[in-house]
Amino acid sequence: MPRHPLPPKPAGAVAVLAAIATLGACTVQGPETGRPRRISVAYIQKQGDQQYFRDEADGARERASRLGIDLEVVDVGTDAARTLDAVRTAAAHGASGVVVAVPDPALGPQLVRIAHDARIELLASDDQICADLADPGICARRKLVPRVGYSGARMGEEVGRRAAEEYRKAGWKAADTRIVAAARMDLSVCRERVDAARLAFLQDAGQVRTLNVTTDNTPDGARTAVASTTAAEAGNPEHWVVWGCNDENVRGGLAALRAAGVPDTDVIGVGLGGYLACRDWQNGDRFAMRAALAVSGRDVGALAVQTMYDKVRNGRPFPAEAFAPTAMVDPDTWRASGAACG
Numbered sequence: 012m013p014r015h016p017l018p019p020k021p022a023g024a025v026a027v028l029a030a031i032a033t034l035g036a037c038t039v040q041g042p043e044t045g046r047p048r049r050i051s052v053a054y055i056q057k058q059g060d061q062q063y064f065r066d067e068a069d070g071a072r073e074r075a076s077r078l079g080i081d082l083e084v085v086d087v088g089t090d091a092a093r094t095l096d097a098v099r100t101a102a103a104h105g106a107s108g109v110v111v112a113v114p115d116p117a118l119g120p121q122l123v124r125i126a127h128d129a130r131i132e133l134l135a136s137d138d139q140i141c142a143d144l145a146d147p148g149i150c151a152r153r154k155l156v157p158r159v160g161y162s163g164a165r166m167g168e169e170v171g172r173r174a175a176e177e178y179r180k181a182g183w184k185a186a187d188t189r190i191v192a193a194a195r196m197d198l199s200v201c202r203e204r205v206d207a208a209r210l211a212f213l214q215d216a217g218q219v220r221t222l223n224v225t226t227d228n229t230p231d232g233a234r235t236a237v238a239s240t241t242a243a244e245a246g247n248p249e250h251w252v253v254w255g256c257n258d259e260n261v262r263g264g265l266a267a268l269r270a271a272g273v274p275d276t277d278v279i280g281v282g283l284g285g286y287l288a289c290r291d292w293q294n295g296d297r298f299a300m301r302a303a304l305a306v307s308g309r310d311v312g313a314l315a316v317q318t319m320y321d322k323v324r325n326g327r328p329f330p331a332e333a334f335a336p337t338a339m340v341d342p343d344t345w346r347a348s349g350a351a352c353g
Contacts, residue, residue, distance in 0.1 A: 050080040050108075050323050052316060053101035054136070055094060057114035058228075059086025061259070062286045064112065066308030067136070067315075071110075074313035078320050089114040098125050108132030108319045110159075116199060117145035123156065132322055134329060136160060136315045138200050148199035157329035159315040161306055163200045166337060167207025169304050170254050170281050173339055174208065175215035177279045177301045178252055189248040190221040193237055193264045194256035195228040201256035204283065208254050219252070226260055230287075233263025234270075241267065251278045258284035258303060262291075265299045275299040285340055289352040292342040302341040305350040310335035 054071050056064050068084045075082035083101070087093040094114060101109050108131055111122060119140030126133035135158040141150035178188070192209060194201035209221055224240045226233040233255065241251070251273060253264040261282045268278050275298035282288040282303030291300050314335055321327040340348045 050078075050320060051104075051106045052080060052082050052319050052323075053097070053106045053109045054082060054084045054312070054315070055097045055101070055109060055111045056084060056086050056136075057089060057094075057112050059084075059088070061229075063257070063284055063306070063308040066286070067112070067312035068308075070307070070309030070312030071316045072312075073309070074316040078316070080316070080320060082316065087114060091115045091118055094118055095121055095125065098122060099129075102126070102129035102131055106131055107323045108134065110134045110136050110315045110319060111140070112136040113138050113140055116140050116147050119145065119147060119156065132319060132329075134159060134315060134319055134322075136311065138198060146199065148202065152331075155331065157318075157331055159318055159333045160200075160311055160335070161337065162332070162334050163203030164207045165334075166283060166304055166306070167204035167209075168211040169337065169339055170204070170283055171208035171211030171213075172215055173302045173304075174252050174254055174279060174281045175212045177281070178212075178216050178219075181250070181279065183250045185217060185219045187246075187248050188219050188250040188252065189241070189244060189246075190219050190252045190254070191224055191237055191241065191264050192221055192254060193224040193226050193233045193260035196223065196225045198228075198256070201228070204256050205254065212252075224264070226255070226263070228256055228259055230259045230263040230266070233260040234267045235263075237264040238267035238271065241271065249277055253278065253280045255283065258282040258287035261300065261303075262287050269299070285345065285350045286352060289340070289345045289350050292345060293352060297342040302339060303345075305338045305340045305345065305348060307335060307350075 058064055085097045087097055098109050116138055120143055123142045135156045137160040139147040139158050140156045141147040142154040144150050192205040194205050222240050224236050226236045251268055253261050255261045261280045265280045278299040280300040285303040285305030288300045288303035322329055338348050340350050
């Protein structure tokens with residue numbers, strides 16, 4: 012009988028777009044014995060020196076130990092090239108799956124291609140990435156890589172509502188108040204948080220002039236950027252409201268205003284993370300950082316490892332997104348909440 016040629020395999024962009032659907036092709040069966048082999052997962056993290064990501068790594072390790080799987084946590088800092096190398100290395104060493112908290116979401120298409128070619132599972136942690144576009148904010152939903160973390164919109168809304176509550180309680184007026192929204196604005200998750208905070212504040216407390224300040228998401232970077240922006244602001248506002256993508260941005264913004272001579276009583280800071288906010292409260296500073304949305308890196312790390320395990324071991328499909336719980340805390344409630352301090 013004549014043989015019919017096999018249909019051509021997808022190539023180029025078609026393969027990338029098909030990657031999310033086909034990443035589940037890896038097996039946990041030993042190639043020779045047919046017995047299940049031990050699951051190995053690599054957790055590739057950005058900014059491993061930050062408290063949140065240290066907690067996330069600890070949570071991932073605890074869950075991996077409980078499940079009896081091998082886990083390697085790799086801190087790539089903010090280096091895109093190291094991120095790609097770490098994923099390639101994990102694939103070469105036979106990892107069953109890779110969880111990635113990317114330093115730059117533009118890496119998404121490359122990460123998807125590496126995972127697809129190596130036939131390993133890929134799960135995003137914290138920040139969203141897209142299979143075919145550098146900006147996940149404009150990505151088609153079906154092309155978003157499954158993600159574990161938090162809902163940026165929900166977090167931002169909670170921050171904005173608490174900021175509005177504190178603003179109304181203080182009795183301040185819009186004419187002599189400014190809002191500082193500090194974040195790394197090229198990250199879609201950061202834009203989502205600060206935009207949701209602004210909308211929630213507007214709905215609850217009305218329009219107040221907002222200064223969007225681009226930072227590197229670190230306390231020192233935020234302090235420098237906020238100092239420059241607020242110094243140039245006309246109108247000599249008496250009062251300030253500060254929120255941002257994370258606790259680091261709010262901490263830096265508050266430090267900049269304090270250094271400029273603004274009294275703490277004229278500043279409302281609402282953190283996002285809680286791990287730095289409660290450090291201030293531990294030290295007796297109850298004024299500028301009025302509240303914070305507490306999140307748990309441990310919860311996200313554990314959830315990411317559990318989600319990967321369920322996929323590799325049991326074939327359970329990745330959820331499009333899986334969210335860990337949050338809680339709004341303040342100087343009077345954070346201890347009872349169990350929030351972890353950095």
